[in-house]
Amino acid sequence: xxxxLIGRLLLLLAFISSPxxxxxxxxxxxxxxxxxxxxxxxxxxxxxxxxxSGLTPLGNxxxxxxxxxxxxxxxxxxxxRLNPRTGKVEHVSSTPLLGSPDSIxxxxxxxxxxxxHDTTLFIAQEGISTIAQYNMDGTSTGRLLRLPPFFDHGKxxxxxxxxxxxxxxxxxxxxxxxxxxxxxxxxxxxAVSDSPSPILYRMDxxxxxxxxxxxxxxxxxxxxxxxxKLLVMERELSIPPRYVGGKCRIKVYEIPSYPPKGGRLTxxxxxLPFRGVRGVCSPLSKRLLFTFTTHISRLNxxxxxxxxxxxxxxxxxxxxxxxxxxxxxxxxxPFHLKDYIKVVILDSCRRKERSRPVPLSGVPSGExx
Numbered sequence: 001x002x003x004x005l006i007g008r009l010l011l012l013l014a015f016i017s018s019p020x021x022x023x024x025x026x027x028x029x030x031x032x033x034x035x036x037x038x039x040x041x042x043x044x045x046x047x048x049x050x051x052x053s054g055l056t057p058l059g060n061x062x063x064x065x066x067x068x069x070x071x072x073x074x075x076x077x078x079x080x081r082l083n084p085r086t087g088k089v090e091h092v093s094s095t096p097l098l099g100s101p102d103s104i105x106x107x108x109x110x111x112x113x114x115x116x117h118d119t120t121l122f123i124a125q126e127g128i129s130t131i132a133q134y135n136m137d138g139t140s141t142g143r144l145l146r147l148p149p150f151f152d153h154g155k156x157x158x159x160x161x162x163x164x165x166x167x168x169x170x171x172x173x174x175x176x177x178x179x180x181x182x183x184x185x186x187x188x189x190x191a192v193s194d195s196p197s198p199i200l201y202r203m204d205x206x207x208x209x210x211x212x213x214x215x216x217x218x219x220x221x222x223x224x225x226x227x228x229k230l231l232v233m234e235r236e237l238s239i240p241p242r243y244v245g246g247k248c249r250i251k252v253y254e255i256p257s258y259p260p261k262g263g264r265l266t267x268x269x270x271x272l273p274f275r276g277v278r279g280v281c282s283p284l285s286k287r288l289l290f291t292f293t294t295h296i297s298r299l300n301x302x303x304x305x306x307x308x309x310x311x312x313x314x315x316x317x318x319x320x321x322x323x324x325x326x327x328x329x330x331x332x333x334p335f336h337l338k339d340y341i342k343v344v345i346l347d348s349c350r351r352k353e354r355s356r357p358v359p360l361s362g363v364p365s366g367e368x369x
Contacts, residue, residue, distance in 0.1 A: 033347035034290040037087060039302060039324075039340040045092040049329030049339055054111035054165070054221065054306040055321060056121065063308065063321070064121055066109040067097070069328065073107045073123065074099020074138040080321065080341065084314045087343045098138030111221060111306065113167035113174070124165040124176060129153055131162060131176060145174060148191050150198060155182040163305075166222040166230060168257065175230060175257070177201070179218035187283060188219055190230075192257075201232060201255065202283040208238035208249060215239070221307035223320065230257045231289065231320075233307050239296070246296040248303050250322075252344075253286040290344055302326075302340045310343060320344040 051069040058064055064075045074097050081091040108127030120141065121134045131145040156178055163179035174193035181188050189198035206217050220235040232253050239246035294302045302324035310319035326337035
């Protein structure tokens, strides 16, 4: 019997011995009052397989989405509509990639944020360790965020550069960090655009098998909340040599955003400044909002890399949207990865518990971003 056939039989046995697929949560867990909805296959809406790695809300159910294996730097515009009562995804559509053909190829676009005050976007480019500004048509403005000295390129680990990027629309502050701690460090440094000092963040200890064909453990996304808090996504995945038993675990924590609000960008600078007040010198406390695990053996494996604010439901609850990277629908034998969108409802974030949103130019009326 060939090794390939043995592998397929093992995968089939693992699937048969797994919990039934009609279980509502697919073995997912929740925490802190959050509700994690079942992930939805984007193929249902004929969305092409890709390497989706980050997304950001633009208003009116529109989101800019980056692909970390796109031929050129740029983004897609997704339309994602949720049921206003349940939060369930009802419709998804996408445009072709918006980008300039003469832009730098394969910059590994990992995350994206929208700046409504000047209607531009910033993309974290892991391949060249930059965070670049783009127009809404996908063309580059030629401007970059200036990196703080502690993000010296010589200290950034290979293939573990800028992975997570967030933007607070009220204070106009950027937050960004590398996928893994810098060389010689055990803590993540989260840069804040109006502070010379970083937020120090300690990830949980590894929980999955370290000896694997593919293993990753780092920060894959961040989201700035309307109340000033910062959400951090910890992602750990472990894929054995024969794939059976592979899984990906996602944890999202809430931390205080620091320092106090007040930083502003200077629009005339060719390089945007990194300046401001003093930061912190010890790791901040964190609160678990939710966690879930996806499994190859249950045929629901998904490596989530993107996270952003979704719409507010009729009852005032805030939603989050998560998107996964299927490696372009890569397959092994009968199993292939799928592109998913997942909705999380944050029960603790109701409209009545938040301060009144600050009106933002460029954001359509009724959108609280």
